[in-house]
Amino acid sequence: MMDAILFYAFAAIAVASAVVVISQRNPMYSALALIVTLCSVAVIFGLLGSPFIAVLQVIVYAGAIMVLFLFVLMLLNVKREEDGPGEGARTLRGLALALVALLVLQAGTVLLRFELAPAPSFDASTVEMARILFSPQFLYAFEATSILILAALVGAVVLAKKEL
Amino acid sequence: MTSLAEELLIAVVTIVIVISALLGGFSLMTWVERRTLALMQYRLGPNRTGPFGILQPVADGIKLFFKEEAMPAAADKWAFLAAPVVAVATALLATAVIPYGPPFQAFGRRLQIQIADIEVGLLFILAVTAIGVYGIVIAGWAANNKYSLLGGLRSSAQMFSYELALGFSWVTLIMAARSFRINDIVADQSGWFLNWNVFLHFPAFLVYVLAATAEVARTPFDLPEAESELVAGFHTEYSSMRFALIQMAEYINMITVTVLLANLFLGGWHSGIPGMPETLAGFPLGFVWWGLKVAFFLFVFIWLRATLPRFRYDQLMHLGWKVLIPLVAVWVMVFAAWVAISG
Numbered sequence: 001m002m003d004a005i006l007f008y009a010f011a012a013i014a015v016a017s018a019v020v021v022i023s024q025r026n027p028m029y030s031a032l033a034l035i036v037t038l039c040s041v042a043v044i045f046g047l048l049g050s051p052f053i054a055v056l057q058v059i060v061y062a063g064a065i066m067v068l069f070l071f072v073l074m075l076l077n078v079k080r081e082e083d084g085p086g087e088g089a090r091t092l093r094g095l096a097l098a099l100v101a102l103l104v105l106q107a108g109t110v111l112l113r114f115e116l117a118p119a120p121s122f123d124a125s126t127v128e129m130a131r132i133l134f135s136p137q138f139l140y141a142f143e144a145t146s147i148l149i150l151a152a153l154v155g156a157v158v159l160a161k162k163e164l
Numbered sequence: 165m166t167s168l169a170e171e172l173l174i175a176v177v178t179i180v181i182v183i184s185a186l187l188g189g190f191s192l193m194t195w196v197e198r199r200t201l202a203l204m205q206y207r208l209g210p211n212r213t214g215p216f217g218i219l220q221p222v223a224d225g226i227k228l229f230f231k232e233e234a235m236p237a238a239a240d241k242w243a244f245l246a247a248p249v250v251a252v253a254t255a256l257l258a259t260a261v262i263p264y265g266p267p268f269q270a271f272g273r274r275l276q277i278q279i280a281d282i283e284v285g286l287l288f289i290l291a292v293t294a295i296g297v298y299g300i301v302i303a304g305w306a307a308n309n310k311y312s313l314l315g316g317l318r319s320s321a322q323m324f325s326y327e328l329a330l331g332f333s334w335v336t337l338i339m340a341a342r343s344f345r346i347n348d349i350v351a352d353q354s355g356w357f358l359n360w361n362v363f364l365h366f367p368a369f370l371v372y373v374l375a376a377t378a379e380v381a382r383t384p385f386d387l388p389e390a391e392s393e394l395v396a397g398f399h400t401e402y403s404s405m406r407f408a409l410i411q412m413a414e415y416i417n418m419i420t421v422t423v424l425l426a427n428l429f430l431g432g433w434h435s436g437i438p439g440m441p442e443t444l445a446g447f448p449l450g451f452v453w454w455g456l457k458v459a460f461f462l463f464v465f466i467w468l469r470a471t472l473p474r475f476r477y478d479q480l481m482h483l484g485w486k487v488l489i490p491l492v493a494v495w496v497m498v499f500a501a502w503v504a505i506s507g
Contacts, residue, residue, distance in 0.1 A: 028243070028305065035298065042291075055287040063294025067301065067324060074305050074313060126283050126344060 007047050014040035026080045031069050038062040052126045178279055186259060190415040191221035197466050204470040225408070233404035236307055243306035248406045251299030251413035258292040258420050261285040263347055266433035266450030268443075278347075285346045286338065289424070290331050293379070297323050299413065304398035315397025319388055322378060322480060326385075329375040329488040333368040336499040337361055337428055346424075350432035357436025362429045367495040369429045371488050376421040378484065380414060383469040385480060418465060426457035 013036065020033035038061045046054035132138070195210065195218060202209025211217040235244055262285075264277040282288060297320045304316015338344055340361070341352040353359050362369045378385035388397030399410045426432060433450030443449060475483070 028240075032243075032298075032302070035295075039295070051282060051284045052287070055284050055291045058291035059287065059294050063291065063297070064324070067294075067297060067320065070298070070301050070305075071317065071320075074301070074317065127342065 003047055007044060010040045010043045010047075013037075014044070025082075027073050027078045028070070031066060031073055034069075035062050035066050038066070050129065052129050174275070175279070178277060181277060182259060182264065182279055183256065185264070186256070186416055186419060187412075189419055190412055191225065193415050193419070193462065194224070194411075195220050196462075197469075200463070200466045201470050204467075228405055228408040231404040233406065234401075236309060236401050238308040239401065240306040240308065243302050244401075245406075247299050247303035247306055248402065248409035248413070249299075250302065251296060252409050252416070254292050254296035254299060255413040255416040255420070258289050258296070259416065259423075261288050261346065262420065262423055263350070263427065263432070264423065265454050266448050268448040268450075276347075281345065281347060284344045286334050286344045286349075289420075290327065293327060293330075294324070296413075296417075297327075299410075300398045303402070303410070307398075307401035309401055311395040312398055312400045315388060315394065315400060318394075318477060319381065319398050322381070322385065322387065322484075325481065325484040326375045326378040326488075329371050329484060329492055330379055332489065332492040332496060333372040333375060334428065335492075335496045336365050336368050339499060339503055340365070346427055350427050350434070353431040354434050355438055357431065357434075360429065360431040360434075360436060365429070365495075365499075367491060371492040371495075372425065372429065374483070374488060376425065377465070377468065378480070380417045380421055382418060382465050384472040384475050386469075386474060387477060387480070390474060419462070422458055422461045422465070425461050426454060430457045432457075 017033040017036040017040065021030045021037065024030045024033065039058060042054040042057040042062065045051075045057055133142075198220070199209040199211075199217065209217065210220040213219040213223045235241070260279040261282055262278065263281070267274055267276040269275075300319045300323065301316055304312045304314075304319070307313075337349050337352075341349040343349065349361075353361055357363075377383075381388055383389075387394060388399065390396065399407060402410060431453075433448075433454040435449065435453045441449065
């Protein structure tokens with residue numbers, strides 16, 4: 001009961017602040033709202049019985065990564081964006097596209113009849129959790145993802161720097 | 165009374181005790197610090213308000229409360245108002261998972277002054293500290309003042325540089341106790357005082373003390389205090405109660421890292437001598453040992469302030485990234501290898 005109340009409360013906060021992230025014109029507020037979203041998601045992880053993942057979510061995403069975002073925004077002194085010409089039409093086109101994407105995704109779910117997997121009962125201790133995460137089942141996939149991120153990073157540097 | 169109501173009552177009483185003790189400790193520390201500094205510098209310090217000037221924090225509080233609160237006209241209003249709140253809220257949140265003194269028997273049940281004994285206690289503290297940096301970042305940015313902004317960047321870079329070394333210094337303790345729970349790490353240090361982590365994990369202890377001092381911006385890492393050469397820092401534009409809130413967050417953080425130091429490295433509430441009685445006339449002696457350790461290291465912070473000059477910013481970054489982090493990283497690898505070999 002208590003879990004359900006907390007879940008819906010934080011789910012609502014997460015969705016509301018996610019909407020603020022994309023609707024705010026001031027990039028600083030967007031970044032701050034994103035921090036709120038990430039922290040609410042962390043609370044949901046905690047409610048699902050995984051305090052370890054919840055805390056890592058806050059340390060890595062809400063803490064380390066978002067601080068870099070804020071640093072860049074502060075140093076570049078990014079100002080509030082103003083409406084350009086044709087703003088209304090662009091907003092409408094964006095909303096329409098989002099609606100189509102939502103319909104396509106939902107249609108896929110309905111037509112292909114995805115079975116909803118039963119929620120795995122998971123009640124492992126933190127040590128147990130670490131053992132699972134560092135087992136070969138997940139470790140190689142995780143390391144491969146890291147290389148993917150590194151590739152994106154190198155790509156960004158190559159694109160941004162005209163001469164290396 | 166049902167069990168749930170009892171649990172709730174215990175929780176509320178514990179929270180009230182911890183928060184009021186911290187706020188009391190904060191105001192007492194401001195007075196102790198000023199008096200001790202003064203004595204170390206052949207001055208008297210505040211000695212007019214009440215006996216030995218002990219009412220000075222009350223007078224300061226009243227003064228700050230009645231001062232005009234100024235906000236720069238071009239400041240971002242909501243962010244400017246929210247930043248001190250973030251700083252204080254995260255400072256208080258971090259204190260929730262720390263045990264204050266030993267478990268004891270009272271009212272027919274086993275109690276301990278600790279708000280939440282969660283399994284990932286140490287990681288929780290790191291997470292909350294990471295959010296606490298935003299208080300400084302937002303304060304520096306929202307004032308719309310170049311000096312505040314630069315000070316905010318400087319302080320937050322300092323905080324998360326040293327947060328790495330701070331978190332790293334706990335790793336070997338966690339390996340030894342096989343738990344993130346602070347109570348387990350304290351329990352791991354029972355018996356003779358040679359079992360205290362300060363001896364076996366001396367490199368980690370060294371790094372922790374330095375990183376914690378930098379983390380709470382105490383001398384010799386107190387760049388935000390440098391008002392003549394660096395225009396203070398992120399709190400330049402704050403006045404009145406909001407300035408007091410920022411000060412409060414800093415002192416509470418200092419108490420937090422000191423209590424953690426006593427719990428993690430100095431055996432917490434263990435006396436370090438086997439056979440020492442647990443209680444004296446029903447009073448758990450653990451509180452005495454624990455209190456002495458905490459009080460001593462709070463004094464060390466003041467002592468450092470009276471003794472050392474301030475680091476330059478480049479020296480600060482050099483020490484954090486090129487000395488402390490490599491040192492503790494090597495120590496973690498050595499210890500991990502030892503654990504792996506000895507099983």
